[in-house]
Amino acid sequence: MPVQRALLACVLCGLSCSLLSVFIVLLRMPLMGVAMSHAAFAGAVLGMLAGAHPTLAGFVSCLIVAGILGPFSDRARLTPENALGILFSFLMGTAFLGLGILTRTKAGVLSLMWGNLMSITGRDLVLLSAVTAVLALFIVLFFKEIRAVLFHRRFAASCGVPERLIYYGLLFMVGAVVALNLSTVGGLLIFALLMQPGATALQLTYNLKLFFIISTLSGTGACVSGLLVSFYFDLPSGASVVLMATAIFIVACIVSPKRRAVKQGKQYAQKSG
Amino acid sequence: MTDGTAVELENVSVRKSERVLLDRINLRISNNEFVGIIGPNGAGKTSLLNVIAGFEKFNGRLRLFGRPETWSRGRRTRMRLGYVPQLFDIDPAFPILAKEAVMTGACGRAGLLRSPGKPEQEKTLALMEMMRVSHLAHRPLGYLSGGELQKISLARAILQRPEVLLLDEPTANLDIAVQKEVLDLIGELYERESVTILFVTHDFNLLPDAMERAVLLNHGKIVFDGNVDDALSGSMLSRLFEYPLETFVRAGRRFVSFG
Numbered sequence: 226m227p228v229q230r231a232l233l234a235c236v237l238c239g240l241s242c243s244l245l246s247v248f249i250v251l252l253r254m255p256l257m258g259v260a261m262s263h264a265a266f267a268g269a270v271l272g273m274l275a276g277a278h279p280t281l282a283g284f285v286s287c288l289i290v291a292g293i294l295g296p297f298s299d300r301a302r303l304t305p306e307n308a309l310g311i312l313f314s315f316l317m318g319t320a321f322l323g324l325g326i327l328t329r330t331k332a333g334v335l336s337l338m339w340g341n342l343m344s345i346t347g348r349d350l351v352l353l354s355a356v357t358a359v360l361a362l363f364i365v366l367f368f369k370e371i372r373a374v375l376f377h378r379r380f381a382a383s384c385g386v387p388e389r390l391i392y393y394g395l396l397f398m399v400g401a402v403v404a405l406n407l408s409t410v411g412g413l414l415i416f417a418l419l420m421q422p423g424a425t426a427l428q429l430t431y432n433l434k435l436f437f438i439i440s441t442l443s444g445t446g447a448c449v450s451g452l453l454v455s456f457y458f459d460l461p462s463g464a465s466v467v468l469m470a471t472a473i474f475i476v477a478c479i480v481s482p483k484r485r486a487v488k489q490g491k492q493y494a495q496k497s498g
Numbered sequence: 499m500t501d502g503t504a505v506e507l508e509n510v511s512v513r514k515s516e517r518v519l520l521d522r523i524n525l526r527i528s529n530n531e532f533v534g535i536i537g538p539n540g541a542g543k544t545s546l547l548n549v550i551a552g553f554e555k556f557n558g559r560l561r562l563f564g565r566p567e568t569w570s571r572g573r574r575t576r577m578r579l580g581y582v583p584q585l586f587d588i589d590p591a592f593p594i595l596a597k598e599a600v601m602t603g604a605c606g607r608a609g610l611l612r613s614p615g616k617p618e619q620e621k622t623l624a625l626m627e628m629m630r631v632s633h634l635a636h637r638p639l640g641y642l643s644g645g646e647l648q649k650i651s652l653a654r655a656i657l658q659r660p661e662v663l664l665l666d667e668p669t670a671n672l673d674i675a676v677q678k679e680v681l682d683l684i685g686e687l688y689e690r691e692s693v694t695i696l697f698v699t700h701d702f703n704l705l706p707d708a709m710e711r712a713v714l715l716n717h718g719k720i721v722f723d724g725n726v727d728d729a730l731s732g733s734m735l736s737r738l739f740e741y742p743l744e745t746f747v748r749a750g751r752r753f754v755s756f757g
Contacts, residue, residue, distance in 0.1 A: 251592065366611060373602040376594050380651075383551060383581035384658045385573040385606020426593075431638045433593045483591055 228456075230350060231342035234409045235448040235466070237353040241402045242415060243422035243444025244360055247437055248395050250423030251375045256309040257396075258419030261403040262412030263316040264290040269407070270323035280408050287400035290316070295393045340411025342452075342462055349409060356401050363398065364437065367391060372433055414463040418444055421470035428474075428481035443473045503564065504529050504662050504694045505550055510558035512545050512718075519545040520556070521718040527696065529661070532688055532708045534726065535698045537715035538739050543698045546715065547664050550696065551581050563661065577606045580660030580693075582651050585671045590640030596650050597622060597635040603657035618657065625653040628690075629683060645676030649683065656687060662694045663687070669704060681706050702730055702745075702754040714738050732757065 249257050265283035272282020290312060297308050364371060373381035374391045382388040399419075406415050422444035426436045451466030478484075505527040512520040520542045527533055535543045548554035550562070555569040562575055580603075600622050604614035626632040629649040634642060642650065648668055655663060665684065669677040685708045688695055697709060705712075705726065712729035714722035716738050722729055729735075730752050732744040742757030 369602075369605050369608070369613060370610070372594070372598070373605045376592070376599060376602055377586065379553065379581070379583070380602060380654065381605070382553075383576060383579065383655075384603050385577035386602075387573065387610075427591050431593045431595060433598075436593045 227343050227345070230345045230347070231462075232449070232452060233350055234342060234345045234353060235452050235462075236445055237350070237357050238406045238410050238415070239418065239422075239445035239448035240441060241353070241357040241360055242406065242418035243440045244357075244364060244437065245395075245399050245402055246419050246421070246423035246444060247426065247440050248371075248375065248423075249399070249419050250427055252305070254305050254309065255420055256306055256313060257399055258403070258416040260294075260309045260313040260316065261287055261290065261399055262407065262415055263313060263320055264400070265404045265407045266412055267316045267320035267323065268404075270320050270327060273327060274323055280404070283407055284401070284404035287404040288397060291396040291400035292393070294396055295389070340407070340409050340414060340463060342409055345409050349405075352405055353409070356398075356405055360398050360402065363394065367394075368434075371395075375433075410466075411463055414466055417467040417470055418448070421447065421467075421474050425470075425474045425477040428477040428483060431483070443477070444470070447473055502529050503527070504531070504562070505696070506559075506561040507546075507549070508559040508561075510549060510556050510560060512542070512549060512554055512556050518718050520549065522558070523718075523720060525713065525720065525723070527662075527694060529694055530692055532695045532706070532710055533697065534705060534709045534712045534729075535696055535715060536700065536702070536712055536729065538700060541700075541715040542718040543700070543715055544666055545718075547666050547696060547698050550662075551579055551664050552576060573606055577658060578661045580655035580658050580663040582648070582655050582663070582665045582668050584667045585644050585648060586651070588640050588647070590638070592638075592640050594639050595635070596631065596637050596639055596642060596646075597626065599639045599650055600626060600653045600657055603654035607658065622653070622657060625656055626650075628686070629653045643676075644672050645680065648672065648676075648680050652680070652683065652687070656691060656693075660693060662696065665695065665697045667698055667700070669699070669701070677704050684708075702735070702752075727752065730754065 249255060264287045268286020269279035269283040272279045294305070294308060294312060370381070370386050370391050373386045374388050378388055378392065403415055422440040425443040426439040429439055430436050447470035448466050451469040452462055454460060454469065455462040455465035503526055505525070507523050507525045510520055510523045511518065523546065535546055537543050545554055549556045549560065552569060552571045560567050563578060567575060601614060601618065604618040608614045608618070623632060623635070626635055629652060631646055631649045631653070634646060639650065652668070668684070669680050672680065681704060684695070685706045687693065688708045697706065699705065709726055711724065712722070712726045713720055714729055714734070721738060722734060730745050735743040735745065735754060736757065743754055744757040745752050745754050
């Protein structure tokens, strides 16, 4: 059933993106989602030009960018945000250059921006499930190393944590998740789901395990509720999901116990410092 | 450790574009020495520490614990070097408690797929007790003041059980009372943990009492290597800073002032 498959794909997208959202928010790399979406988009366009499968080409492009980003920012002595900004501009230029050259199948490429939930196949679901499972396993197995890297990359490296392996591993995971979700939910929705759930969790907890759980619940909740709203009110699904995610974030900001605690903490620091 | 030498640099240079940050540095540091790396801003102090810590690429030869090392190095060597930077920024909302931040120091030694055990947890509490921050164990790290953050950072580095402790201006940006407290704690650590310490600073008036040797750096070169008292002479410091300075002694301590 296409609707059931769409719902399952949406849940898997919510799960995988909101897990990655924790890293993107805590590593302060908001450009990561948009850069990866454009990497997949550029890859898909170039793939079409070369006669290759667009999703596969997008996937390869994401992995290449993920592989380049870490060493590029390390070697060029750029902050990851600046490195992402440069890569993002390059990828956008490449994508639109390819789009200009492509004359026949633009519609197929443009669907990568918006996605098409109703066209999801059983094979897409298997791939999405596999990537989500690998990501969850990566987080569970390397939780203490991930915490050390998120806290301070240099501290982590200095105490013997394989910091580059963990960091580059995360970049590859972002590449894989974005590329696989691109043709289903579209690049714009992925960007929102890579930011909002982590930002929501940031309002609510100081416990990193709980942080992952809250992020996952808010991301998956936004996907399911957004899809249901779009189904019952005949609204565009991607926009509904993004708006639900934003609504959840606003509620989290309003009820945030951390905002009050941070104020008290600053007062405490001023007194004791 | 081999032949009692913890760190040995031979003709080590660091260049960024056209700028020379370190120029053919030769330096040998024995086990359990407390060495000050002192110099004005831009002298190359932090670059020198970064070369030893494995954060900076370099030309020349570096030997750690008797073994030749490159910029990229393995887990075992990294674990033997503790690192404490200047006061670092942390988002007040970042999800980590003070005790968890200290515990990250045990991550490398525990190895992949294994959590730090009960001994590490007990050692964490003991170190926080020693640093007089045990009452902050369950407080989010972003709540802490600059001095408290530096004590947490020191405890984290010590939990790693390093043989060499690299301190990069650990008292910078702290108020004078907290500077003194952190310096006393560093002295206490040196006595208790039998560790080699490299202490980078540009502030002569706040040198730990336990520091025996001073290496003065300027324009990426070593201009003096010897006893702290000899290093802190008016003529030496005036030459180093290219500014007239003089030293005086009060209550058994040497101080530096404008000449």
